[in-house]
Amino acid sequence: MAAILLTISIVFIIYIAQFLWYRWNYMQKIKKMGLRGPKPSILIGNIPQFMREVDKAGYDDTFKLMAQWHKKYGNTYGMYFGGHMNIITRDETMIKEIFIKNFSNFANRQVPAMFKYNSLNQSLVQMTKEDGWKEVRSCLSPLFSTGKMKAMHETIKGKIDRFLDIIEKHAEINQVFDIYDDLQALSLEVIGKCAFAIESNVLYDRNDLFYIQAKEVFRQIDIKNSKLVGYSVMFPELTWLWKWLYPFSGFWAAEKPLIDGLSKVYDMRKAGEGAESVDILKLLLDKEEGLHALNLTKRQVVENCFAFLLAGYETTSTAMGYACYLLAKHQDVQKKLQDEIRETKDEKGLTYDTIHSMPYLDAVFKECLRLTPPVINFTGRECIEDIEINGLKIEKGTWIAIQIYAVHMDPDNWSDPEKFIPERFLDWNEKGSLKWIPFGVGPRNCVGMRFAEMEFKMTLARLFDNYELRIPENVPKMIPVVNGIVMSPKDGVKVTVHRRK
Numbered sequence: 422m423a424a425i426l427l428t429i430s431i432v433f434i435i436y437i438a439q440f441l442w443y444r445w446n447y448m449q450k451i452k453k454m455g456l457r458g459p460k461p462s463i464l465i466g467n468i469p470q471f472m473r474e475v476d477k478a479g480y481d482d483t484f485k486l487m488a489q490w491h492k493k494y495g496n497t498y499g500m501y502f503g504g505h506m507n508i509i510t511r512d513e514t515m516i517k518e519i520f521i522k523n524f525s526n527f528a529n530r531q532v533p534a535m536f537k538y539n540s541l542n543q544s545l546v547q548m549t550k551e552d553g554w555k556e557v558r559s560c561l562s563p564l565f566s567t568g569k570m571k572a573m574h575e576t577i578k579g580k581i582d583r584f585l586d587i588i589e590k591h592a593e594i595n596q597v598f599d600i601y602d603d604l605q606a607l608s609l610e611v612i613g614k615c616a617f618a619i620e621s622n623v624l625y626d627r628n629d630l631f632y633i634q635a636k637e638v639f640r641q642i643d644i645k646n647s648k649l650v651g652y653s654v655m656f657p658e659l660t661w662l663w664k665w666l667y668p669f670s671g672f673w674a675a676e677k678p679l680i681d682g683l684s685k686v687y688d689m690r691k692a693g694e695g696a697e698s699v700d701i702l703k704l705l706l707d708k709e710e711g712l713h714a715l716n717l718t719k720r721q722v723v724e725n726c727f728a729f730l731l732a733g734y735e736t737t738s739t740a741m742g743y744a745c746y747l748l749a750k751h752q753d754v755q756k757k758l759q760d761e762i763r764e765t766k767d768e769k770g771l772t773y774d775t776i777h778s779m780p781y782l783d784a785v786f787k788e789c790l791r792l793t794p795p796v797i798n799f800t801g802r803e804c805i806e807d808i809e810i811n812g813l814k815i816e817k818g819t820w821i822a823i824q825i826y827a828v829h830m831d832p833d834n835w836s837d838p839e840k841f842i843p844e845r846f847l848d849w850n851e852k853g854s855l856k857w858i859p860f861g862v863g864p865r866n867c868v869g870m871r872f873a874e875m876e877f878k879m880t881l882a883r884l885f886d887n888y889e890l891r892i893p894e895n896v897p898k899m900i901p902v903v904n905g906i907v908m909s910p911k912d913g914v915k916v917t918v919h920r921r922k
């Protein structure tokens with residue numbers, strides 16, 4: 422017995438020693454590549470610096486820390502996200518080389534170990550080049566064409582009517598309220614209807630089951646709330662363990678009811694039963710319209726609709742939330758926007774086309790997304806084969822990411838970057854510029870960009886046509902915090918709303 426115990430102990434010690442040796446070498450890689458970066462701990466990389474930052478601020482504002490690291494370590498630096506090396510860049514040439522010119526060698530998104538077993542692996546969000554990302558993307562991209570957006574805009578319009586109904590009630594009561602909360606409800610109803618084919622009642626009832634289920638999925642994405650995801654980030658080497666533990670994770674429990682529900686809707690639609698209104702499932706499955714989707718499996722359709730829910734809900738509502746805050750804070754900009762909306766409405770009416778032809782609304786949209794980009798930790802790629810870029814040797818498996826906030830706050834890209842000045846976009850004609858990248862970069866950028874733009878512009882145009890937003894004096898300053906992938910307002914957006922004549 423003693424001999425067995427001794428053997429087990431020796432094997433264990435050798436395993437730990439080997440692991441520590443491997444990790445020590447791994448933590449030297451950034452230096453060996455000739456890059457600088459914050460000093461990592463051997464077990465959990467730079468997580469301690471993040472934790473200290475969160476402790477100091479009392480909330481997660483680590484996007485600022487990452488932007489400061491650019492100042493300290495240069496436009497391209499290295500850090501360890503737990504046990505995974507990350508190169509972070511805001512260097513325009515580097516971004517172009519990796520995300521555009523050499524895209525085929527960086528076509529895969531970086532995915533933390535635990536997420537590799539969730540119901541997003543056949544969706545654009547996580548699919549790899551080897552699994553057919555390109556083919557699925559070319560099937561799904563046409564869903565977001567101008568024509569399809571126009572067809573879907575009627576569905577969204579009905580949801581905005583419901584939102585304005587709620588806003589009217591706030592105006593009647595004339596009390597401070599959190600407009601971000603209502604925008605989240607609107608956005609969830611919109612994406613629930615358009616991607617999930619679900620007619621929910623979130624705007625009027627926060628106990629709506631769909632709302633509770635979707636919120637829980639979001640809670641689980643944030644590694645601060647999900648210990649297993651956190652551990653898998655720290656120890657990506659234990660892939661077998663994360664695969665085995667996945668069905669016991671909070672993320673699995675949260676995603677299951679949504680996936681099961683969607684699967685039933687798919688079967689119903691396939692059998693010919695279905696919505697009169699236009700939604701993504703309808704566009705995908707319609708016999709004439711959906712020919713491009715014929716090659717998609719049921720799993721691919723279901724997981725992509727699930728991905729659209731995740732990718733389209735908090736992002737768009739947060740963008741609109743920040744916009745309401747910025748416009749309420751900058752009354753002069755709000756007034757200018759209202760003038761443009763009224764002029765357009767009086768001349769041509771507020772239609773899909775006219776809303777998309779308003780220069781000042783477009784400038785407000787762009788400036789809000791520049792100053793407060795909702796998605797800050799998602800534009801990353803994994804290196805598929807060893808490659809040398811601008812003298813930097815990048816090994817297969819390395820993660821490379823852009824922190825969008827750092828690019829948008831770089832004074833080399835924008836003068837007075839911390840100021841809200843929509844006018845800077847009025848004569849801005851840098852299509853394809855890598856200085857404004859709220860929707861990511863290159864062939865794997867946000868597929869739902871047009872959808873988000875349509876929802877944002879339609880909602881804001883109708884809201885500010887009818888109402889004026891103000892920030893009461895005693896309301897504390899809005900604080901953006903990182904919540905997993907998204908940067909959102911910590912305590913919402915507190916405003917009062919007043920009916921316009």
Ligand code: HEM
Binds near residue numbers: 729734794859863870
């Ligand atoms: C203001 C709102 C939104 C913002 C700021 C945003 C931002 C982003 C960003 C930064 C990425 C990563 C791009 C990259 O890696 O280069 C992304 C990817 C993605 N987004 Fe969005 N997004 C928004 C709304 C939406 C909506 C409404 C949908 C769907 C209806 C959507 C679906 C997706 C999908 C599926 C991907 C993965 C694309 C792929 O890997 O092929 N997004 N988004």
